[in-house]
Amino acid sequence: MKKPILQAKNLTKRYRQGxxxxxxxKGFSYDFPPGVTAVVGPSGSGKTTLLNLLxxxxxxxxxxxxxxxxxxxALGEDDRAGVRLLHAGFxxxxxxxxPTLTALENVAFPMLLKGVPAKERTERARALLAEVGLSHRxxxxxxxxxxxxxxxxxxxxxxxxxxxxxxxxxxxxNLDSAAGSRVLELLVRxxxxxxxxxxxxxxxxxxxxxxxxLRLKDGALIEIQERP
Amino acid sequence: xxxxxxxxxxxxxxxxRSLLTLLGILVATASMVLFLSFGEGxxxxxxxxxxxxxxxxxxxxxxxxxxxxPNPELGPEVLSTLKAHADELGxxxxxxxxxxxxxxxxxxxxxxxxxxxxxGITPKDLAPAAKVVAGRLDPHPDGAxxxxxxxxxxxxxxxxTLRLSRKIALPIVGIVDAGSGFANSFIxxxxxxxxxxxxxxxxxxxxxxxxxxxxxxxxxEKIEALIPGVDAQSTTEAVKYAERAIxxxxxxxxxxxxxxxxxxxxxxANTVMMSVYERIRxxxxxxxxxxxxxxxxRLVLFEALLLALSGGALGVAxxxxxxxxxxxxxxxxxxxxxxxxxPRLVLFSMLVAVTLGMVAGVIPARVASRISVxxxxxxx
Numbered sequence: 001m002k003k004p005i006l007q008a009k010n011l012t013k014r015y016r017q018g019x020x021x022x023x024x025x026k027g028f029s030y031d032f033p034p035g036v037t038a039v040v041g042p043s044g045s046g047k048t049t050l051l052n053l054l055x056x057x058x059x060x061x062x063x064x065x066x067x068x069x070x071x072x073x074a075l076g077e078d079d080r081a082g083v084r085l086l087h088a089g090f091x092x093x094x095x096x097x098x099p100t101l102t103a104l105e106n107v108a109f110p111m112l113l114k115g116v117p118a119k120e121r122t123e124r125a126r127a128l129l130a131e132v133g134l135s136h137r138x139x140x141x142x143x144x145x146x147x148x149x150x151x152x153x154x155x156x157x158x159x160x161x162x163x164x165x166x167x168x169x170x171x172x173x174n175l176d177s178a179a180g181s182r183v184l185e186l187l188v189r190x191x192x193x194x195x196x197x198x199x200x201x202x203x204x205x206x207x208x209x210x211x212x213x214l215r216l217k218d219g220a221l222i223e224i225q226e227r228p
Numbered sequence: 229x230x231x232x233x234x235x236x237x238x239x240x241x242x243x244x245r246s247l248l249t250l251l252g253i254l255v256a257t258a259s260m261v262l263f264l265s266f267g268e269g270x271x272x273x274x275x276x277x278x279x280x281x282x283x284x285x286x287x288x289x290x291x292x293x294x295x296x297x298p299n300p301e302l303g304p305e306v307l308s309t310l311k312a313h314a315d316e317l318g319x320x321x322x323x324x325x326x327x328x329x330x331x332x333x334x335x336x337x338x339x340x341x342x343x344x345x346x347x348g349i350t351p352k353d354l355a356p357a358a359k360v361v362a363g364r365l366d367p368h369p370d371g372a373x374x375x376x377x378x379x380x381x382x383x384x385x386x387x388x389t390l391r392l393s394r395k396i397a398l399p400i401v402g403i404v405d406a407g408s409g410f411a412n413s414f415i416x417x418x419x420x421x422x423x424x425x426x427x428x429x430x431x432x433x434x435x436x437x438x439x440x441x442x443x444x445x446x447x448x449e450k451i452e453a454l455i456p457g458v459d460a461q462s463t464t465e466a467v468k469y470a471e472r473a474i475x476x477x478x479x480x481x482x483x484x485x486x487x488x489x490x491x492x493x494x495x496x497a498n499t500v501m502m503s504v505y506e507r508i509r510x511x512x513x514x515x516x517x518x519x520x521x522x523x524x525x526r527l528v529l530f531e532a533l534l535l536a537l538s539g540g541a542l543g544v545a546x547x548x549x550x551x552x553x554x555x556x557x558x559x560x561x562x563x564x565x566x567x568x569x570x571p572r573l574v575l576f577s578m579l580v581a582v583t584l585g586m587v588a589g590v591i592p593a594r595v596a597s598r599i600s601v602x603x604x605x606x607x608x
Contacts, residue, residue, distance in 0.1 A: 100237040
């Protein structure tokens, strides 16, 4: 049997809030196929909770989650970090980059964590920055870059170790429409081969670029919409 | 290496704060180096003194402190007994001296130590390296030969007159460089003049050269056993005694500098802790990307260590500079370089600085490495 690249089984997360228990995610099950999958829903629907669990930022109260064949629900925090490093890339809404590192160093950072030799790191980081059209910004610090440029650096960094899964959480949320569509274009283009791109958004236009849309409401998966 | 590069980047990103912390550790380490350099200096000066001082044993009346000025309480019979038993005791030669102190004893410039030497004995018998600077070496029959240090301190020159008592005064007939700080602060005069001024025929001290092949310690013990009421102090014993006193001083000085060190350590801990709180999101991003706890722990700990190490190294350098300034002053005042920064002091100070960095870094490093990704990134 093939190892599941990104799969959730009966994923449930409950928080205690004062006296009451809040069920942020209720029995979510889905085996993500290759390509772009958008997760949509109003705020409070459980999108962020789902991404936290799929990426192993947090542990489920119940259920199972597999990333690149690794049972994240059964691993400790450090082991989950190790799985993330090798198999997942992240693009967040904001505060993506390390402020004391240049664009090039930011892209090289995951490779540094993995122990890739310096020369190889720099070469690959250069190539990735070229791919997102930022060769001329290699030595700029994040504060010297526009929001759209920062997101593109983040995409380059997310691809540094050629991950099986790319998580993007409201990647265009803070951008104007021109910069936003360029970032989105780049992200969608990364869904090649076996790679899964998970796009969390509340913007219908962004979701429209995905091959399928998962709709969440009150912590439950209420609709799976396959697009032609 | 990789971690170090990240640490340096972070410190550079907050230059003023890094610099202020560095200064804090610098001052703390420098003050410790300077404080402890006095002990090291005393040790060095002391052992140098002891090798420059000719006689290995000084016999004084019981109750005289090891480095104290002896009172003229040894009767002529002590000298004759020693002379009679010299051979069996292992004594090569011996001579008496009468010592008299005039002045406060506190301020070196107004304190005069008259060292009365018997006829035929010159300052060279006390300090073998002694050299004449001006005039002559021998105070006899009725002159005074002043140690170089004393001459400079109290502005004594050839031809000036020194008054031992209301009736007795001697002209200065020579300036001598005895090669040692102690002997250079003496004024050598004929013994009979001191005895006359003190109105006694007793001696203050009998100085003993030990025969080759005999241990000064053992000879001193035998002298004490032979003659009741005397104290035979060997130089090795004096060094041991002084060493003990210096060590007590070391502990006290270290205790004082510990306060500065603790303040320095708190400074580092505070800086690093602040920097951790400011960078919680940054650590969150690192953890999200896949950094393990150990990586973040090392990152923060190295930051504290680097601050402590560089501050410590600069502090040692500042301490060495300070020690030299102190020595210029003490050489002028008492003829001894009292401060010395020895390799082991440098090593010790660096060790303390590194320990400081470790201790100051551990808690912030722990806090940083335990940050939860979802809390750090506001994803709750």
